[in-house]
Amino acid sequence: MANYSADDVKRLREATAAGMLDCKKALDEAEGDYDKAVEIIRVKGLKGVTKREGRLTSNGLVVAKVQGEVGVMLELNCETDFVAKGERFIALGDELVEHLVSSKSADVAAFLSSTMANGKTVQAVIDEGNATLGEKIEIRNVAVIEGPVGLYLHKTSPDLPPQVGVLVSLAKEAAEVGRDVAQHIAAFAPRFVNREDVPADLIETERRLAEETAIAEGKPEASLSKIIEGRVTGFVKEVSLIEQAFAKDAKKTVKQILDEAGTAVKAFHRFRVGQ
Structure with missing residues (x-):
């Protein structure tokens, strides 16, 4: 049986971020040799790189x-x-x-x-x-x-x-x-x-959504144009840095x-x- 302690497992885990079970297996295989265990984990890790390609990195x-x-x-x-x-x-x-x-x-x-x-x-x-x-x-x-x-x-x-x-x-x-x-x-x-940087197609998409939303809300047809343009203007101001209210002084x-x-x-x- 390999000669190593719980502290050795902890040290190996902190150094490699490998799981506790993997650290124990590596120390067993290395017969308690810490440096050799690090190499074992590294080699096994390299072999598993392609298996990790589809994983999410959030x-x-x-x-x-x-x-x-x-x-x-x-x-x-x-x-x-x-x-x-x-x-x-x-x-x-x-x-x-x-x-x-x-x-x-x-x-x-x-x-x-x-x-x-x-x-x-x-x-x-x-x-x-x-x-x-x-x-x-x-x-x-x-x-x-x-x-x-x-x-x-x-x-x-x-x-x-x-x-x-x-x-x-x-x-x-x-x-x-x-x-x-x-x-x-x-x-x-x-x-x-600034607003000049907002792509025209993005504005048109927002205008279409604003129109669909206003109609779904039952807004009067006579007011639709004004409502739509108001919402588009609000959107442009929202996504444009220099037109936003400043975080440390909302009055500016x-x-x-x-x-x-x-x-x-x-x-x-x-x-x-x-x-």
């Missing part, structure tokens, strides 16, 4: 970094919150975002195929993460933005890493306003900077806050884990 983290006037952010996903809050998964996110700073690959496919300082591609490092952590790991989103940059990361639970992240590109440096606007975007989830719009600071939002990215 947990994970958002990690970001601003260096000079360049901001980068990525969403790294996993299957369970147990892995998401583990040191190894968080360290993997930090390692990947550091590479994103240097590679500036704004496309997921391009980023996955880029080569890291260790000579491995990002995809190879992700595959190793799959093996070591025993779960499907994937990068869902990446963003690269030039600034000045505002950044905000939000934890939806104190025991988890950030689940929401926002990068904002400003026309002129305004650090406090940049962070405040990024925080506003995290909370209110606008889809576009985001545009007014930006104007007072002498700046404007050129672009933004908002990631939320699993969305």
Whole structure:
């Protein structure tokens, strides 16, 4: 019988995020040798990577970094919150975002195929993460933005890493306003900077839905046009950042806050884990 303790099982589980039974089996096979048990779990994990391809990755983290006037952010996903809050998964996110700073690959496919300082591609490092952590790991989103940059990361639970992240590109440096606007975007989830950015087909879809809803509600035919346009206008304001009421001062719009600071939002990215 292999010679190992409950502490050895706990240590192996914390290091690899493998299940308790898998850790015990690995220690049995390794005859109590911890390092060998780690390798056994890793090898078995690599063999199981393809089996995990269809699994859902609804947990994970958002990690970001601003260096000079360049901001980068990525969403790294996993299957369970147990892995998401583990040191190894968080360290993997930090390692990947550091590479994103240097590679500036704004496309997921391009980023996955880029080569890291260790000579491995990002995809190879992700595959190793799959093996070591025993779960499907994937990068869902990446963003690269030039600034000045505002950044905000939000934890939806104190025991988890950030689940929401926002990068904002400003026309002129305004650090406090940049962070405040990024925080506003995290909370209110606008889809576009201003109404001119809203696609015409999206507006037409909203107009059709507004008409169908108004008719179903039995609104007078003479008032339909006004009601429909009012609802479409409301929709456009709702999805346009600069027209939203500012989170920290609802008496002002985001545009007014930006104007007072002498700046404007050129672009933004908002990631939320699993969305």
